[in-house]
Amino acid sequence: MADREFTVTLPSDVAARLAAGEDVTSFVGDAIRHQVRREAITTYLADCEQAGLAPLSDDDLEDFRQLVGEDVRTYHLVYDTNAVVGHVTGTSRRLRAGLRLILDEPDLRLLVPAVCLLEAYAQTASDLRHLLDELATNPGVLVGAEDPDPRVAVTIGRLAAETGRAGAAHAAHVAIEGQGPAMVFTDTVMPTEVLARPT
Secondary structure (H helix, E strand, C coil): CCCCCCCCCCCHHHHHHHHCCCCHHHHHHHHHHHHHHHHHHHHHHHHHHHCCCCCCCHHHHHHHHHHHCCCHHHCEEEECHHHHHHHHHCCCCHHHHHHHHHCCCCCCEEEEEHHHHHHHHHHCCHHHHHHHHHHHHCCCEEEECCCCCHHHHHHHHHHHHHHCCHHHHHHHHHHHHCCCCEEEECCCCCCCCCEEECC
16 A cells, blocks of 8 residues: 655644654554554454443453463464353453553553454354354554464474464464464463463
8 A cells, every 4th residue: 555645733831742853653653553443443342242242351461461461462362262262251351351451551562363363254143144244353452464484383283283273373372473462361270481471
């Protein structure tokens, strides 16, 4: 997509900060991206409640923060198949809690490996699949693309033999090979090098 130019009038305090040498294009672009993501997440959380999922409580958020630890920004949060299915069926609030935290922690990243999303579609009733559609396209969520390198397929295959499921194997691979520490939400026994939390 080609870049486009716009003329923007900024409040004096913002303009003064940017005049000090900050990259105006990056600053404004990031601010708009964060706002678009906030709006999309807020809309999605409201859609989840309209679909019949119980609202998130302060206790849900506090429990989630305790689960991931004090510095949640340390990790990429990876959601395995069962965590995604639990999300759309209402038996787990961990994915919605992660999305809600993005509103306060804009650098937090939620990852749903592609195979996990595919498995979740297969296990989700048709009347709830729209929540998966919206989740997959939400800017607060990154759906990992398949790596074309055949060596990756071998690695995931070996992990599948260890974990027992393709989705769990893909989630483990994303956690091991990702950029920075990751925490996987799963109820599957994971390889010892993967930091996992129950869904």
